[in-house]
Amino acid sequence: MNDLLDLADPDLYASGRAHAVFHDLRETDPVHWQPPTPDRPGFWSVTKYADVNRVLSDYETFTSERGTLLNLLGRPDPAAGRQLAATDPPRHDHMRAPVQQALNARAVDLHMSAVDEAVNAVLEPVRRSAGSVVDLAAVFRELPLAAVGPLLGVPESDRARLTQFAEMCAAEDDPDVRLPDGVTATLRRGHRELFAYFADLVRQRMRQPGDDLVSVLVTMRFEGAPLPAGAIVANAYSLLLGATVTLPGVPGAVLAHLAATGSYRAWAQRPDLLDSGVEEALRFATPGMHFVRHTRRPVRLGRQEIDAGQPVVAWLSAANRDPAVFDAPDRFHPGRRPNRHLAFGSGRHYCIGSHIARRTLRLLFGRLLAEVSDLELAGPPVRVRSAFLSGLKHLPMVVVA
């Protein structure tokens, strides 16, 4: 089976077979070599929790500076050394500190009443649906920029098109996202539009800084000087992308599962399990399925000797279902404790938006569980066709108030 397996094939994830394949790989071939194809180099894949955790956190052995997504494989990463996600420590840490300060728990607290209002507004179509079918995937697609847009400095009027361009950069293989001229053209268009958008916004904030994240990037010092304009734009792009494409995947995957298994009420009746349930939702959904590193030196992983300069794909979604760490990993268990999932990564690149993401998800699930007494699937959920993004693009549901 492993000879025919292509872990970069988006159809594997669209079909819903990925977790079965990951379970098999963890047992039979936990450090798996994926041979090259005419348009893509070969790569290693790790699926065990311990290996994924090591690859993500051991930056001295595994660099982030040669691309962190499969869709960049074989091409130099133009953001290397200029963008947080594509820069190794110690430079990474100096670049990260001021942005982290603007996104730490205390800073996020100040935004929470606005985020609560935004979450409330996003859920309005669910309330209005009263007994008729509502596509929850479309509802949750509004969530990220409603919650994080003001923090980023993105006005409401721009949210819809920015969401569309972010999807072009992260789910370029999906037929509803892909442009008629192909996957590469889709990726290029998404990047071009978002970079042009942020180049304008950065120019505005240079003239008149405000209190948003783009202003933090514009006014911060890095290595004794302001961050170069290209690096500001690359980081603003990464903050937008990090927030926009990931958040909707969490409630989507979890509510689809709870409705399909008839287990929504069990969680709704336990408001004391909101916080642990949100952690479980993050583990269960793992919206960013993989991140890539390259070996800086020869290294032994499991039973494999890997040369220097090789791509290693850390499958977070596989690690988060590793039975060595999580009992009954395919089950959604809102009271699961401990729950050291890797949905936000591990080590120095641990998601910088984790506080705002967690708080937003707690508000969203808190309101849903309080207001909705049950859910019923009104048709099959449709998965995004992507080897990076795990999410649903359609989730037709009937909601019982």
Ligand code: HEM
């Ligand atoms: C449920 C929502 C989210 C998930 C699952 C998620 C997941 C992740 C993961 C796994 C990483 C580590 C990547 C790596 O190791 O290469 C990461 C990093 C990052 N995330 Fe998130 N993220 C989420 C929300 C957000 C939000 C709301 C923002 C922005 C406000 C954001 C911005 C970033 C940035 C800029 C990085 C790079 C950090 C660094 O390299 O130091 N993410 N995210």
